[in-house]
Amino acid sequence: MKGSERRELFFGTAESETLGMWGNSMRENRETLQTPTLDGSEGRSKKAKGRNFDVHVCGESDGLIVPAKRANKADAYALGAESAEERRATKGNAPQAHSRRTQGRGCESQGLWRIRQAARRDRRTRFTALLHHITPALLRASYWELNRLAVPGMDGETWVEYGKHVVARIEDLHERVQRGTYRAKPSKRAWIPKAGGQRPLGIAALEDKIVQQAVRRVLEEIFEVEFLGFSYGFRPGRSAQNALDALWVGLMGRRINWVLDCDIRGFFDAIDHEWLIKFIEHRVGDRRVLRLIRKWLRAGVSEEGKWSETVVGTPQGSVISPFLANVYLHYVLDL
Numbered sequence: 001m002k003g004s005e006r007r008e009l010f011f012g013t014a015e016s017e018t019l020g021m022w023g024n025s026m027r028e029n030r031e032t033l034q035t036p037t038l039d040g041s042e043g044r045s046k047k048a049k050g051r052n053f054d055v056h057v058c059g060e061s062d063g064l065i066v067p068a069k070r071a072n073k074a075d076a077y078a079l080g081a082e083s084a085e086e087r088r089a090t091k092g093n094a095p096q097a098h099s100r101r102t103q104g105r106g107c108e109s110q111g112l113w114r115i116r117q118a119a120r121r122d123r124r125t126r127f128t129a130l131l132h133h134i135t136p137a138l139l140r141a142s143y144w145e146l147n148r149l150a151v152p153g154m155d156g157e158t159w160v161e162y163g164k165h166v167v168a169r170i171e172d173l174h175e176r177v178q179r180g181t182y183r184a185k186p187s188k189r190a191w192i193p194k195a196g197g198q199r200p201l202g203i204a205a206l207e208d209k210i211v212q213q214a215v216r217r218v219l220e221e222i223f224e225v226e227f228l229g230f231s232y233g234f235r236p237g238r239s240a241q242n243a244l245d246a247l248w249v250g251l252m253g254r255r256i257n258w259v260l261d262c263d264i265r266g267f268f269d270a271i272d273h274e275w276l277i278k279f280i281e282h283r284v285g286d287r288r289v290l291r292l293i294r295k296w297l298r299a300g301v302s303e304e305g306k307w308s309e310t311v312v313g314t315p316q317g318s319v320i321s322p323f324l325a326n327v328y329l330h331y332v333l334d335l
Contacts, residue, residue, distance in 0.1 A: 111135075116221040119283070123225070128285040133218050134211070136174045142213035143170065146206075146319075153205035154185045154302055162206050173207055180288065184208055184295040187315040189303035200269070202301060202315020212320035215292060222283050223327060228334050234322035268316040271328050273297050276314075279331040280324075296320060 111133050118125060143166060148159045162169060176182040187202030204212065220236060227235065232243040250256065276297075277290060284290060296318070300309050314321040 112218065112221050115218065116225070119222045119225045126281075126283055126285040127222060130218055130284065130286040131178065131288045134174070134177055134214050136170050138214045138217065139170045139174055139177075139210055140166065142210045142217065145213060146209055150209075151190070151203055153188050153203045153208070155205040155207070157206040159206065170210075173210065177211060177292075180291075182207075182211065182292075182295075184292075184299040186300040186302040186307055187318060189301050190317075199316070201317035202321075204296075204315070204318045208296065208299075209319045211292065212296065212318065215289065216320050216323045219280075219284065219289075220323065223323075223330070226283065227326065227330055231326065231330070231334055234326055268321060268325060269313040271313050271325065273312060275332075276324060276328050279327050282331075293320075293324070 115127070115130075115133065118127070143159075143162070146159055150159065152158050173182070185205040185208055187204050190201045190203055191198040192201055193199075224236070230246075232238045232240065232246075251259075273294075277294065280290065280293065297314060298310060300307050301315065302308075314324050
């Protein structure tokens with residue numbers, strides 16, 4: 001489900017908050033949905049209402065829904081719908097890829113876990129020291145998580161070529177990030193066909209992708225506490241299939257007369273930079289992290305050798321843009 005095409009469901013008056021979920025990627029969600037039977041005893045309803053929750057770092061299991069007040073009979077369907085959020089990875093996932101991700105994440109998981117716990121304890125906390133969590137280990141893990149076959153950006157660097165000296169290059173990248181000498185490169189403009197025209201994509205340089213992935217990992221620990229239960233797009237541990245599960249439970253469990261399907265036209269291209277930074281500043285006070293985000297927003301776009309400034313929007317296709325879009329939608333639309 002695209003961030004700009006959210007299908008919102010609101011059942012009853014029970015409010016809930018979704019706790020952060022570390023280490024669960026949407027790419028690992030490969031479970032095939034069952035077809036619902038006529039009596040509703042199998043399929044989506046059974047899977048949506050009966051979850052075995054994964055255990056994440058430090059042996060703790062994140063609860064998915066915390067009702068703000070006791071739900072009445074009608075509200076129970078909302079909780080059942082929102083609980084259709086998390087799926088375990090299937091046994092068929094490649095063990096080598098899983099092992100590689102686990103090795104990369106092990107050494108930095110404690111720091112990210114502490115961020116999540118602090119964000120959960122006090123919703124008013126502003127984190128003023130986050131950049132030190134961008135460690136060489138996290139940067140290496142971020143490199144391994146990137147698409148190995150992605151088209152190169154302005155630097156012309158491929159994932160394979162970078163990996164030939166990955167340890168030394170990550171150490172150099174980490175030093176530049178911490179010193180403040182890291183510079184974001186412009187995104188390379190590409191066009192893909194869509195219904196009624198073309199959609200612009202921004203292809204970032206490889207090192208920009210690595211740093212963006214690491215920063216996103218840190219910030220998700222904070223904002224996953226903030227995001228609401230009916231938000232599914234571009235979130236760890238969630239997918240369009242989970243949203244369909246919730247939709248099915250809502251439609252089958254209550255008398256629904258209509259469903260609203262809406263789309264925000266040109267959303268990624270129209271995000272206001274200053275408002276986006278203000279929204280992030282609700283929880284993030286680390287000026288160096290905010291400076292990194294500004295660098296990516298202002299890096300500009302290169303198309304056919306011509307650079308153009310970006311005063312609004314965030315490139316659709318960049319690693320961190322879906323997360324930034326969710327932050328913006330949370331404060332502008334969801335709340």
